[in-house]
Amino acid sequence: MIYPEVLRNAIDSFRKLPGIGEKSAERYALSMLDLSEEDIDNFVSSIKECKSKIRKCKICGHLTDKEICSICDDSNRNPNVICVVEDYKSVFMFEKSGSFNGMYHVLDGLISPIDGIYPDDINIASLESRIKENQEDAEIILALKPSIEGETTTLYIKKIFEKKNIKVSRLSYGIPMGVEIDYLDSITLDRALLDRKEIS
Amino acid sequence: MIYPEVLRNAIDSFRKLPGIGEKSAERYALSMLDLSEEDIDNFVSSIKECKSKIRKCKICGHLTDKEICSICDDSNRNPNVICVVEDYKSVFMFEKSGSFNGMYHVLDGLISPIDGIYPDDINIASLESRIKENQEDAEIILALKPSIEGETTTLYIKKIFEKKNIKVSRLSYGIPMGVEIDYLDSITLDRALLDRKEIS
Numbered sequence: 001m002i003y004p005e006v007l008r009n010a011i012d013s014f015r016k017l018p019g020i021g022e023k024s025a026e027r028y029a030l031s032m033l034d035l036s037e038e039d040i041d042n043f044v045s046s047i048k049e050c051k052s053k054i055r056k057c058k059i060c061g062h063l064t065d066k067e068i069c070s071i072c073d074d075s076n077r078n079p080n081v082i083c084v085v086e087d088y089k090s091v092f093m094f095e096k097s098g099s100f101n102g103m104y105h106v107l108d109g110l111i112s113p114i115d116g117i118y119p120d121d122i123n124i125a126s127l128e129s130r131i132k133e134n135q136e137d138a139e140i141i142l143a144l145k146p147s148i149e150g151e152t153t154t155l156y157i158k159k160i161f162e163k164k165n166i167k168v169s170r171l172s173y174g175i176p177m178g179v180e181i182d183y184l185d186s187i188t189l190d191r192a193l194l195d196r197k198e199i200s
Numbered sequence: 201m202i203y204p205e206v207l208r209n210a211i212d213s214f215r216k217l218p219g220i221g222e223k224s225a226e227r228y229a230l231s232m233l234d235l236s237e238e239d240i241d242n243f244v245s246s247i248k249e250c251k252s253k254i255r256k257c258k259i260c261g262h263l264t265d266k267e268i269c270s271i272c273d274d275s276n277r278n279p280n281v282i283c284v285v286e287d288y289k290s291v292f293m294f295e296k297s298g299s300f301n302g303m304y305h306v307l308d309g310l311i312s313p314i315d316g317i318y319p320d321d322i323n324i325a326s327l328e329s330r331i332k333e334n335q336e337d338a339e340i341i342l343a344l345k346p347s348i349e350g351e352t353t354t355l356y357i358k359k360i361f362e363k364k365n366i367k368v369s370r371l372s373y374g375i376p377m378g379v380e381i382d383y384l385d386s387i388t389l390d391r392a393l394l395d396r397k398e399i400s
Contacts, residue, residue, distance in 0.1 A: 002292055002295045004264050006246065006249040006250055006254060007250060009242070010246040010247055013242060013246045013247065016239060016243065017228045018228070019227075027219075029250060030289070032250045033251065033254060039216060040247065040248065043216065044247055046210040046213045047213065047244055048240065048244055049209065050207060050229060051232060051233065051235070051237065054233060063204060064204050066204075070201065070204070089230070092203070095202045
C-alpha cells in the first residue's frame with residue numbers, strides 16, 4: 001500500500017473518468033491537496049448538481065437543467081426546421097459551430113435490430129408529434145453517423161415523413177475540410193464522387 | 201451559453217485539474233452523467249476526504265491520514281538510513297520502485313535565496329533532530345534534483361551532518377537506463393564521465 005487509504009480512494013475515483021490511467025489519476029488526486037477549501041466545495045457541488053439537476057428536455061430530449069432546454073425555449077430560432085441527432089453530444093457540436101438556427105431532436109440511440117434496438121426504443125414517436133402533416137415550411141434534417149445503424153434510422157425516419165408530405169434531408173457526405181486527398185479512405189472518396197455538385 | 205449552467209460549472213471545475221483543457225473537461229463533466237448515484241457519492245466523498253484527512257507525518261513530513269505515516273510506523277524498515285527528498289511525490293516514486301528499505305525525510309522545498317527560500321523555511325531542523333551525533337550505522341542519502349537549488353540544499357545538509365560525523369551520500373548522476381547515448385545532453389554525459397566507475 002504505497003498511498004494512504006483516502007488518497008487511494010481518490011485515485012480510484014479519478015480512474016473512473018474516461019481515458020484516465022493510473023498515472024493521470026494519481027496526478028489529479030494529488031492536485032486536490034493543492035486546491036483551496038472553496039475550490040473543493042465548488043468541485044464537489046458541481047459534480048453532485050450535474051447528476052441531480054441535469055435532465056432531458058421534454059420537447060427535444062437534449063440535456064437541460066430546466067423543464068425545457070434553452071434551445072427549445074428560444075423564440076428567435078426556427079421551430080419548423082428540426083435537426084435529428086443521435087445524442088446530446090451532437091447538439092453541443094452543432095451549437096459550437098453556431099451555424100444552425102433551427103431546433104434539435106435527440107433520438108438517444110439508433111435503430112439496430114442486431115443489438116435489439118427497434119424504432120420504439122428510441123425517441124422517434126415524440127419527433128412525429130412535433131411536425132404537422134403537410135406543413136409546407138417544415139424540414140427534417142437527419143444528422144446521423146454514416147454507419148449501418150445511422151443509415152437504417154435515416155431511411156426509417158425518411159419514410160415516416162415522406163408519407164406526411166414533409167421535406168426530409170440529410171447532411172452531405174464527402175471530403176472533410178483540410179485533408180489531403182491522398183490519405184482519404186476509398187469509401188469516402190466514392191461517396192464524394194457520387195454526390196458531386198455542379199459548380200455554378 | 202452552449203451548456204446548461206450546472207454542466208458549465210462542472211466543466212470549469214474539471215479545468216482546475218492539472219493539464220486539462222476545455223475539451224477534456226467537457227468529456228469528464230459529461231461522463232459524470234453516466235455514473236451511478238453510488239459512484240458519484242464515492243467520487244465526491246473521496247475528494248472531500250483527500251482534503252480533510254490527508255496531513256503531514258509528524259516525523260518525516262510525508263503525506264498520511266494518521267499521526268505518523270505508515271513508513272515511519274513500519275518496524276521492519278531501517279530507521280538509521282534516511283533518504284532526504286524535496287516533496288512527497290519523490291517518496292511515492294521511491295516506494296513504487298520498492299528497492300529502498302530505510303526512512304524518508306520530506307524537505308517540502310529546496311534552498312533558493314533568489315526566491316527568498318532559506319534553510320529555516322524548509323524542514324531541515326526536524327531532520328537534524330532525527331539523527332544522533334556520531335551515530336555509526338547512520339546514513340543520510342540526499343535525493344534532490346540536479347539543479348542549482350538541489351545542489352545548494354545538498355551541500356548545506358552535507359555540511360551539517362559532516363560536523364556531526366554522520367555519513368552523507370547522494371544519488372549517483374549518470375546515464376539513465378534505456379536511452380541512446382547519441383541523444384543524451386552534454387551535461388549528463390560530462391557527469392557520467394566524471395563519475396565513471398571501475399568495472400570490478
